[in-house]
Amino acid sequence: MIKNKKGAMEFSFAWIFAIIAGAIILSLAIYGVVKFMKIQGSEIDAQTAMGIGVLLNPLESGFEDSKRVLMEISTDTRIYTGCNNDSIFGRQTITTSQKLSGEWSNEGVNVPFQNRYIFSKNPVQGKDFYVFSKPFEMPFKIADLIYVTSTEDKYCFVNPPDEIEDEIKLLIGENVRENENFILESRKVNCPSESTQICFDTQSGCDIYVNRNLRRVQRSSETVWYEGDALMYAAIFSNKKDYECQIDRLMNRTEQIYEIYQDKAEFVLKKTNCDSQLDVEIMRMINLLINFQDSEDLSVISDMSEEIEKKNKAYPECRLWY
Amino acid sequence: MKNKKQNKAQMKIQQMSFMIIAVFIFLAVVGMMVFTIKLNSIRISANELEAQNAKLLASKIANSPEFSCGNLYGGSKTDCIDLDKVMALKSNVGKYTGDFWGVSNIEIRKVYPEWVWEDKECTPNNYPNCSMIHLITSSEKGEGKYNYVSLCRKEIYRKKIDGRTFDEVVDKCEIGKIIIRYGGEEDE
Numbered sequence: 001m002i003k004n005k006k007g008a009m010e011f012s013f014a015w016i017f018a019i020i021a022g023a024i025i026l027s028l029a030i031y032g033v034v035k036f037m038k039i040q041g042s043e044i045d046a047q048t049a050m051g052i053g054v055l056l057n058p059l060e061s062g063f064e065d066s067k068r069v070l071m072e073i074s075t076d077t078r079i080y081t082g083c084n085n086d087s088i089f090g091r092q093t094i095t096t097s098q099k100l101s102g103e104w105s106n107e108g109v110n111v112p113f114q115n116r117y118i119f120s121k122n123p124v125q126g127k128d129f130y131v132f133s134k135p136f137e138m139p140f141k142i143a144d145l146i147y148v149t150s151t152e153d154k155y156c157f158v159n160p161p162d163e164i165e166d167e168i169k170l171l172i173g174e175n176v177r178e179n180e181n182f183i184l185e186s187r188k189v190n191c192p193s194e195s196t197q198i199c200f201d202t203q204s205g206c207d208i209y210v211n212r213n214l215r216r217v218q219r220s221s222e223t224v225w226y227e228g229d230a231l232m233y234a235a236i237f238s239n240k241k242d243y244e245c246q247i248d249r250l251m252n253r254t255e256q257i258y259e260i261y262q263d264k265a266e267f268v269l270k271k272t273n274c275d276s277q278l279d280v281e282i283m284r285m286i287n288l289l290i291n292f293q294d295s296e297d298l299s300v301i302s303d304m305s306e307e308i309e310k311k312n313k314a315y316p317e318c319r320l321w322y
Numbered sequence: 323m324k325n326k327k328q329n330k331a332q333m334k335i336q337q338m339s340f341m342i343i344a345v346f347i348f349l350a351v352v353g354m355m356v357f358t359i360k361l362n363s364i365r366i367s368a369n370e371l372e373a374q375n376a377k378l379l380a381s382k383i384a385n386s387p388e389f390s391c392g393n394l395y396g397g398s399k400t401d402c403i404d405l406d407k408v409m410a411l412k413s414n415v416g417k418y419t420g421d422f423w424g425v426s427n428i429e430i431r432k433v434y435p436e437w438v439w440e441d442k443e444c445t446p447n448n449y450p451n452c453s454m455i456h457l458i459t460s461s462e463k464g465e466g467k468y469n470y471v472s473l474c475r476k477e478i479y480r481k482k483i484d485g486r487t488f489d490e491v492v493d494k495c496e497i498g499k500i501i502i503r504y505g506g507e508e509d510e
Contacts, residue, residue, distance in 0.1 A: 257388065
């Protein structure tokens with residue numbers, strides 16, 4: 001009896017030992033697999049974000065101005081665009097999250113770009129995205145602004161001015177696609193109910209108002225100011241926080257380019273005796289840009305830019321840009 | 323008898339321990355192999371994306387506002403670099419650190435007409451009698467990609483009319499290339 005009891009003790013110890021060790025090995029294996037799957041998810045997200053960045057290259061080079069590109073991603077994707085202005089040029093970040101097995105993955109690795117300016121809903125979600133770009137000029141080109149919209153988000157432009165209507169028609173193209181997300185209507189009531197209605201000047205009861213005289217865009221309680229069509233689209237497609245941050249980055253880049261032109265004017269004068277006579281105006285512009293606070297200051301900068309452009313044109317032989 | 327049984331039990335525990343350690347080591351080795359293969363595939367896809375990116379990068383840099391001629395030298399030109407502007411940029415390039423253009427090196431070289439001052443770095447003193455401008459340099463060796471570009475500048479042209487000499491500011495364009503280097507594989 002005692003013998004049996006001892007045997008039972010021996011047997012149960014081996015089993016307990018095996019069970020504990022087995023459980024440890026199994027849990028380690030499960031942990032490893034889960035970790036591996038997470039890494040793989042992040043890898044796919046990072047690849048998608050980087051891929052989006054690479055896809056935006058032709059738009060940024062200005063090769064595809066006023067042309068829209070359809071970016072197709074095989075799975076449902078959320079594109080998060082981030083803006084950071086902690087350095088001279090700040091950073092545009094892109095992160096993506098994808099719907100895998102019915103669940104959204106965590107936001108992937110942040111892919112940063114110092115010379116990109118993306119305006120979109122944040123996050124913008126869907127499988128297909130329309131992307132187009134426009135140059136931002138002050139008065140020379142500063143950068144290409146990139147606009148990303150999902151085919152799932154419809155934008156109804158109500159009675160826009162002729163030049164905007166022509167541009168949107170050009171973006172839509174001759175053959176209206178099934179997943180077209182830009183709609184042109186003369187009256188607000190004709191807009192699809194789920195669309196974001198963008199009204200110009202006179203209409204009321206819209207989601208977004210564009211006041212072309214005061215050059216400002218209003219969305220619920222948010223108001224931002226713009227100069228030029230490129231910034232008008234930027235204000236329409238992005239929220240105030242992102243817009244103001246990107247404008248700040250753009251103004252910093254404008255300042256740097258003006259400094260380059262300031263040095264160029266001096267350099268060309270020494271070398272060829274050709275005086276652009278822009279040094280005072282450029283200096284004033286740099287001061288305005290240094291003191292830039294928010295989009296409300298854009299009108300002063302734009303006025304100064306027009307003044308500079310006039311003077312630049314007055315001396316064709318010694319023009320600094322054209 | 324008791325000792326014999328105790329020894330037998332100890333042997334079994336030792337056997338099992340060795341077995342568990344062996345299984346553990348086996349799993350670790352397999353895991354490491356899978357991890358290495360996965361890491362390699364990530365590296366390959368990163369290089370592929372970089373190569374894809376590089377195809378447009380040289381052109382993108384040449385057409386960026388800091389380099390581009392715009393319409394200054396007789397109409398709109400793509401892949402045209404304003405050398406006067408680049409010389410001004412050279413003194414401000416310190417601000418363009420980090421990954422602004424996503425490259426570790428940017429170099430501009432005159433290709434045609436062939437120059438007697440070959441491999442002479444441009445400075446404000448010798449410009450335009452020089453052949454190359456190093457804008458961003460780093461010790462990092464990477465794959466070099468280049469694109470042919472027009473290099474334009476303003477220059478004084480001395481002309482004689484009726485025995486009198488006049489100075490005229492003219493546009494002068496030459497052929498060059500922009501060479502970019504970004505971290506990655508070694509140069510071929």
